[in-house]
Each structure stands twice: as structure tokens, then as C-alpha cells.
Amino acid sequence: MSFCLEESIEILSRTPAVLSTLLGGLPEEWLHCREGEGTFSPHEVLGHLVFGEQTDWIPRTRIILESGESRPFEPFDRRGHEAFTVTRSNAELLREFAALRSANLEALQALQLDERALDRRGMHPSLGPVTLRELLASWVVHDLGHIAQVVRVMAKRYREDVGPWREMTILGPAQ
Amino acid sequence: MSFCLEESIEILSRTPAVLSTLLGGLPEEWLHCREGEGTFSPHEVLGHLVFGEQTDWIPRTRIILESGESRPFEPFDRRGHEAFTVTRSNAELLREFAALRSANLEALQALQLDERALDRRGMHPSLGPVTLRELLASWVVHDLGHIAQVVRVMAKRYREDVGPWREMTILGPAQ
Numbered sequence: 001m002s003f004c005l006e007e008s009i010e011i012l013s014r015t016p017a018v019l020s021t022l023l024g025g026l027p028e029e030w031l032h033c034r035e036g037e038g039t040f041s042p043h044e045v046l047g048h049l050v051f052g053e054q055t056d057w058i059p060r061t062r063i064i065l066e067s068g069e070s071r072p073f074e075p076f077d078r079r080g081h082e083a084f085t086v087t088r089s090n091a092e093l094l095r096e097f098a099a100l101r102s103a104n105l106e107a108l109q110a111l112q113l114d115e116r117a118l119d120r121r122g123m124h125p126s127l128g129p130v131t132l133r134e135l136l137a138s139w140v141v142h143d144l145g146h147i148a149q150v151v152r153v154m155a156k157r158y159r160e161d162v163g164p165w166r167e168m169t170i171l172g173p174a175q
Numbered sequence: 176m177s178f179c180l181e182e183s184i185e186i187l188s189r190t191p192a193v194l195s196t197l198l199g200g201l202p203e204e205w206l207h208c209r210e211g212e213g214t215f216s217p218h219e220v221l222g223h224l225v226f227g228e229q230t231d232w233i234p235r236t237r238i239i240l241e242s243g244e245s246r247p248f249e250p251f252d253r254r255g256h257e258a259f260t261v262t263r264s265n266a267e268l269l270r271e272f273a274a275l276r277s278a279n280l281e282a283l284q285a286l287q288l289d290e291r292a293l294d295r296r297g298m299h300p301s302l303g304p305v306t307l308r309e310l311l312a313s314w315v316v317h318d319l320g321h322i323a324q325v326v327r328v329m330a331k332r333y334r335e336d337v338g339p340w341r342e343m344t345i346l347g348p349a350q
Contacts, residue, residue, distance in 0.1 A: 003336040007202060011329070017196045021189055022322075027182060127339035134338035141337055144330040145345035147197075148323040154186070155319040161178040162316055163309035164302035170320035 003133055005113060008140045009105055015143045016098035019046065022150060024094060031090050033157050042150045046093040047085025048078075049146060053100035055080065057139045058107055064122035064132045065111070072123040108136075178312045180288060188280055190318045191273035194221065197325060199269060206265050208332050217325045221268040222260025223253075224321060228275035230255065232314045233282055239297035239307045240286070247298040283311075 023031060023042055034041045040048060060073045085093065111117070118133035155170045162168065198206060198217055209216045215223060235248045260268065286292070293308040330345045337343065 001336050002204070002332045007205070010201070011205075014196055018193060021192045021196055026185070029177070030182070030186075124339065130339055134336065134340060137333045137336035137338075138340040138343070141330045141333050141340070141343055141345065144326040145343055147326045148330075148345055151319040151322045155316045155323075157177045158312045158316050161176050161309065161312035163312075164299065164305055165309060165313040165316070168313070168316055168320055170316065170323055 003118075003137045005118065005136065008136055009108065011140050012101065012143060013105055015049075015147065016094065016101050018147055019049075019150065020094045020098070022147075022154075023090060025091075030154055030157065033153055035153055035156060039153075040146075040149065042153060043090055043093065044081070044085055045146050045150050046090065046097055047081035047088070049143075050084075050093060050097050050100060051081035052076075052142070053097065053104055057135070058104045060122065060135055061108065061111070061132060064120050064135065065117065067122075069121050069123045069129055072125045075125045178293075178308055180293065180311065183311055183315045184280055184283065186315050187276065187318060190224075190322065191269065191276050193322060194224075194325065195269045195273070197322075197329075198265060200266075205329055205332065208328055210328055210331060214328075215321075215324065217328060218265050218268065219256070219260055220321050220325050221265065221272055222256035222263070224318075225259075225268060225272050225275060226256035227251075227317070228272065228279055232310070233279045235297065235310055236283065236286070236307060239295050239310065240292065242297075244296050244298045244304055247300045250300045 023046075031043045032041045034044075055074070056076050063071055063073055088096070113132070118131065118136070120132045121129050122132065122135070124130050152170055156172070159166060159171050162171070198221075206218045207216045209219075230249070231251050238246055238248055263271070288307070293306065293311070295307045296304050297307065297310070299305050327345055330343075331347070334341060334346050337346070
């Protein structure tokens with residue numbers, strides 16, 4: 001096991017700047033490209049991350065600390081971001097994500113979690129019992145996964161343009 | 176086809192800041208973790224990117240413009256970065272990459288490539304004939320692929336720590 005709360009906060013605190021550096025001010029074609037139907041564009045990834053800040057990580061942390069396994073988490077709505085995401089510019093979503101993340105990490109630090117608190121268990125509505133430590137580790141991995149998704153979706157815009165280099169791993173199997 | 180030289184330069188110019196935001200100042204465990212034998216750690220990805228700036232993208236661009244298909248590119252040495260990478264700190268590699276990338280993009284812009292120049296062909300030692308446009312599109316995809324690799328390698332540090340969330344796509348198949 002490798003989890004370290006301090007390092008996790010450090011990594012989580014960087015994600016808004018990483019995405020802002022990657023995406024800020026890019027032409028619309030790069031922000032709205034996607035890999036296929038039902039998948040997220042970079043713009044929608046931002047909406048999904050904003051929605052996670054609002055409804056997932058810190059709310060679930062509080063449920064674990066307040067109610068333990070007796071109160072299952074609200075199921076996360078994978079499409080809950082859609083309504084507000086289409087009405088926001090990319091710059092607005094980047095700002096909103098940065099503000100929410102910053103407030104949530106302050107809230108997390110204010111909880112002063114020790115190893116005993118990280119061992120506390122909650123009830124995921126489909127995965128079953130989980131610890132607070134597992135929830136927070138998943139927050140980090142979730143961020144990193146969506147950064148990987150954003151750059152992969154962007155790379156695929158040039159799938160044909162690379163010619164014989166189309167065997168590059170990130171472009172996925174030839175189609 | 177989606178390639179646009181101006182947009183490619185825009186994306187290429189951001190990679191050093193993206194990697195610096197992701198990695199700058201992180202504990203050594205995050206910089207030197209890897210997915211398996213023979214794969215790159217985040218630190219080695221930086222070394223590989225530095226080596227690409229020195230030997231791959233702009234040198235090959237010049238070969239295409241000066242000699243066309245008559246002079247095949249030097250084969251790229253996938254291990255050519257190893258000797259200097261072990262002697263450099265991560266901060267040094269981040270600085271070196273940023274400086275080389277900046278100089279290379281200036282050199283690229285100074286060439287004032289038009290569509291006709293982008294159509295020019297060179298000879299890849301194993302892939303065969305390629306156009307300058309394909310080379311430059313591959314530079315962009317190569318950057319994005321290695322950003323994805325860095326965050327994937329980082330995410331896998333927490334593969335066990337996430338508990339029941341280990342089905343998350345970026346963690347890969349269960350082991």
C-alpha cells in the first residue's frame with residue numbers, strides 16, 4: 001500500500017492547473033472532440049469533475065465520518081453534469097473546477113484525518129463497504145484517469161494525420 | 176484530416192508546463208515508479224522527451240527539407256536518454272526540456288512552413304516514406320501519449336489502495 005494523505009492532497013491540488021495548462025484557450029474543435037458516442041469530450045470531462053466536487057468526494061467523506069456504513073452514499077450520476085456543462089464556456093468550467101477543488105481540499109485538511117479516521121468505513125451503493133482511505137485514493141486515481149482521457153481524446157484527433165506512425169500506442173488499435 | 180501547424184505548435188508549447196505542474200517537486204517515489212520492467216518512470220519519460228528534442232523532431236524536419244527521401248533519418252535510440260537521465264534531478268530535466276522545446280518551436284516557426292513544405296517527404300528507416308506533416312502531427316501525439324503514460328504510471332501506485340474501485344479503467348486489468 002502506498003497511500004499518503006499529504007501526497008494525495010498535493011496531487012489533487014495540481015489537477016486544475018494541469019487541465020488549465022492543457023486546455024485553456026484551445027480552439028473549440030479540441031475541446032469538443034470525443035472518442036465515440038457516449039464518451040466524454042475534454043469539455044465534458046471538466047463538467048464531470050466539477051460535478052464530482054459538488055456531489056461525490058467530500059460529501060461521501062462526510063457521510064463516512066458522520067454515519068459510517070449505516071447510510072449508503074447517494075449513487076453518483078454519471079450524466080449529472082450534462083445540463084450545466086452545455087451552458088458553460090470551457091474557461092468557466094476551468095475556473096469553477098479550480099474554485100471547488102481548492103475549497104474541498106481546505107475542507108479535507110480541516111478534518112485533520114488520522115490513520116484511525118482513514119480506516120473508517122462507509123457503504124458504497126454498488127461496491128459495498130469501502131474505507132475512507134480507499135475513497136480518497138480513488139479521488140486521486142480518478143483525477144489521473146481523466147487527465148489521461150483528455151490527452152488520449154486529443155491525440156486521436158490526429159489519428160489519420162500521423163500517417164505511418166498510427167501504430168503509436170495512444171491511438172489505440174487501427175480502425 | 177485535422178492537422179493545423181499553428182494549433183500543433185500551441186499544444187507542443189504547453190507540454191513542459193503540463194509536466195512541470197504534474198511532477199515538479201513530487202516525492203521521489205512518484206517520479207521513479209514504473210509499470211513493469213523495461214517501461215519508463217515519469218523521470219525517464221522526461222529524459223526521453225529531452226532526447227527527442229535533441230535528436231528526433233527538428234533534426235528530422237531539417238533532413239526532410241534539405242534532402243527529402245534521399246537521406247533516411249537516423250534511427251531513434253529509445254534508450255539514448257538513459258545515460259544522462261540517471262545523472263539529472265527531475266527539476267533539471269524539467270528545465271532542460273522546457274528550454275529545448277522552446278528553442279525547437281522557435282526554429283520550427285522560423286522555417287515558415289507552408290502546405291507545400293508540409294507535403295515534402297522524407298524516409299523513415301523502418302516506416303518508409305513519411306511527409307513532414309505526418310512527422311509534426313506525430314510530435315504532438317507523442318507528447319500527449321507520454322503525458323498519458325505519466326499519469327497512468329502515477330495512478331497505478333494506488334492500484335491496491337483504492338480497494339473495490341480497482342476496476343477503474345486507468346488501473347488496467349486486475350492482476
